[in-house]
Amino acid sequence: MPINQRSMQNQKPLNIHPKRILVITLRYLGDTLLVTPLISSLKQAYADAEIDVLLPAANAGMLEGNPDIRKLIPLPSKPSLGQFLKLLFGICRSYDLAISTQAGDRPTLIARTAGKTAIGFVPDDPGKAWWKNRLLDRSLVFGVDYDHAVLENLRFCDVLNIEPCYRLKPPQCAEPPAQMPANPYVVLHIMPQWRYKQWHRDGWLDVMAYLNRSGYQLVLTGSGQPAELEGLRDLERQLAFPVTNMAGQLSLAQLAALIGQAALFIGPDTGITHLAAATGTETIALYGPTDPKKWAPWPCRYVGRTSPFASVGSKRIGNVYLLQGFSDRNCVPCQLEGCDRHRNSHSECLDRLPASLVIETIAEVLRQG
Template identity: 25%
Template sequence: MPEIESSPKRILIIRLSAIGDVIMASGLIPALRKAYPNAHIAWLTESPNADLLRHNPRLDRVYLWPRSRWRTLRQERHYREFAREAYDLIHALRAERFDWVLDLQGLLKSGVWAWLSGGRRRIGLGSREGSQFLMTEIIDRSVDDFRIGKEYRKLAETLTGQINTFALDTAVSEDDRKKGRELLESAGVTGEYAVICPFTTRPQKHWFDDRWIDLAQRLTYRHRLPVVLLGGPGDRSRAEPIVHGVRHGLFDLTGRTTLGQCAALIEKARLLIGVDTGLTHLGIALGVPTLAIFGSTRPYLDTGRATARVLYEPLECSPCRRRPTCGGTFDCMRLHTVDQVFDAASELLEGRS
């Protein structure tokens, strides 16, 4: 366990990906800011996550690793340009002379960046893949806690010696709010609306299309709420069956927003329903009434918000994470009926948790 310093002057947080983990790790920002109000706090992340961090007034600087761009430069043999950009980023980090560098990812790719930053104390969270040899201290990421962001919460408490200062912390820009309003107007959405976020990178975390269709129709007809479908550009084909199955009241904005605009749309929603995906965690971070449907994964059970609930029905094999044993039937997600999800959503809409 690292020794607590009274006032580290410069702190770098490293969480490169993914969207959901960046959101859950954001609780470190207010915790560190409260404990060390005069510290310069920066964050290094991959470029696609920029919108989650760069508008946060409690962060002093956000550094972006353009990983995809650098891969393209190498593939196209633009080695000089790649080397110049890499040098500039490394030089910028080292010039900060960070007292603490916090590697929240604990992988080799993040550990290398922690080492390249030149930080005096490099504190790794569950470091592995060889990154443990690049740290000066390591904190075990395992913790018996059902609260959202549990491992990052543990790190915050260890580093600050304070409890109850960890709270998810994302900020939305006025430009993104303006663009979000324009997108809603162009889609014909006026007044209150619900958001659904059905898409993830792993099929075992998905709920079923026919159930999303039924749920969307019930929200529209019983609660008079138009439903906005959100997802990234890679989710467009997955959205098609849901879009075609809903007769009225569904507005598909899948792949039509930046991450910041997506956050703006979520921020103003009356309700969000989603699976274990970054946009669901974003709803909780923004204080939106949120219903999370979990099955093969269970990142948390306690959302920390009276307005957010988790639906989770464990089986003997739950949570299987990346190793499902059900042969593709995904029984844990099948336990979530439309009636159950709709009733829970109705309770949130009525202010009952």
Template identity: 25%
Template sequence: MKVLIVKTSSMGDVIHTFPAVEDALRNRPDISLDWCVEEAFAGIVALHPAIKSIHKVAIRRWRRKPFDGGTWREMAGLRHALRTAHYDLVLDAQGLLKSAMVARQAGAPIAGFDRSSAREPSATLFYQRKYAVPRDLHAIERTRRLFGLVLGYQPDLSTLASGIVPPAGGLTGVEGKTAFLLHGTSREDKKWPVEDWIEAARQLVARQFTPVVTWSNEAEKRVAEAIAGAVPGAVLIPKSPLAEIAAILGRSTLVIGADTGLTHLASAFGLPTVAIFLATEPGLTGPRGPFSSTLLAPASGKVTPTEVVEEAERLLMLKSQAAA
């Protein structure tokens, strides 16, 4: 049975789908899985070795130039590629109108959430098979339950595995323990103050860790340079392709991150990961992993660097005990 997964974005949402892929592979060895995803996150999907083909969409870019000839050619090319793949089923794991429209291009039966479960109920107008999944569950569990209903099995929710593998590569010239500090995030109110990142990095150096920072835009560059400049021994990685960052991240000893996609990736890699949530509720979309933890800022206070480093040490001890 040939199945196309449609989960186009965001990075965290894509990563949250991997445990459902693992369930499907375990329970339905007769299926093969392809994936349709935003071009920016194709490298993330490629981390799972069982995904056969990856179809790229560029909805965000296409919306900026809806009447451009290149946009129309790319959309036609996507439709042709999906049709010629001859899928038995399309599984829309996103439940949005945009994902339903993409799913429709494959010309195969579409399965997804029912009207009460989808994020955008209008998306269900394009589905031939619809399933109810409670909306008050974590995104990972919702997706696992949906896959199970569509493909005919009961997922074992007592286990959690992503199946993804870091790409080849890593950080060269650095020996010993590394702590990747993921300070960048999309919203100002999600950002931990730079002075707290600096203090956390200093505490990590005192514990024989090498702090690692990088950046993807000018604002993040200023923060990364401030951390590296204030903490002797910290390593500043220049802006790099996602695959290179994923390789370094996947081989880190410890990760501390804001509410951002790479923090979800670290958790999915099974790394000791401390997520710092300042303005969003992690209950339904926070990182989940065997050694991940979320520190939520109280309404009248803040998350301190000491709290973060102590939580990191706790997770490291848990991983060490699990490996013993």
């Protein structure tokens, strides 16, 4: 049975046995993790194949220690024309199979150049897709009604006539962080990359006070970006109790190890919340404009051909409790960049998500967990 009824578009499945495979994923940090079920599916089907992944250099840590991958090929965030042409020349016809997991021009060109057989997504726009359809041996339309990112990637299993694997593989490190906090502790990832995905400061302060009263050590995580570090320091200054701030100090693999031993993780719509869910730790995800049906954290042991979450409503599936904000305008999820339509915008639905509801959910999760 196909992952998705749109998968094959009247195209016959390929009958190939590739020895060298290239997977191309050029979007954000969370997207890199969400492609790991496809990579596992390829390794399960072609056990002797060597699988390489071409990805943004900044995302390489998300695949550290992945046993299914032979090599990572990092691409600068804004490569010059010379760098891009050098990349294409270096990988030209080097792979039996190349898969573009995005519908953009650059990943399509890379797939066609690198692979003797090339497959990939194309946009749901004939004016933009026609030349990509001609370049690719098999193409899948990435439509406006797309499904969860994990399931979209697994549509390539139908193209190849192989069985899908549904579990995400978080990065793995040889050694855990040098100083692990004492149990029990809760990991809080407060700052998303963009403001429009951010929950309000007062809510975080109330949640932290509740967890402290409940006897949990609090561990703050984040990137090493100066603005994020200063935001967390400012939050700490408003607390009457100590917390452990590990922002900017850990690799992604070390962060996965830290979260994996926590009693609970709480975070907004960010790649690190996807990572937390993949570790198996109880995860509370605070969502606003983003559609959970398409982009919710994938529960650790969830296996299914439909998205674990609906577009509207808060719900628990497996180790993930998704809390959705709300608005009187019934506009959630809007799939837009906040109420002002830019990344530094506020989002009313998250501004109105009360701390009392989050605390009630925390109590329920910790009691059941």
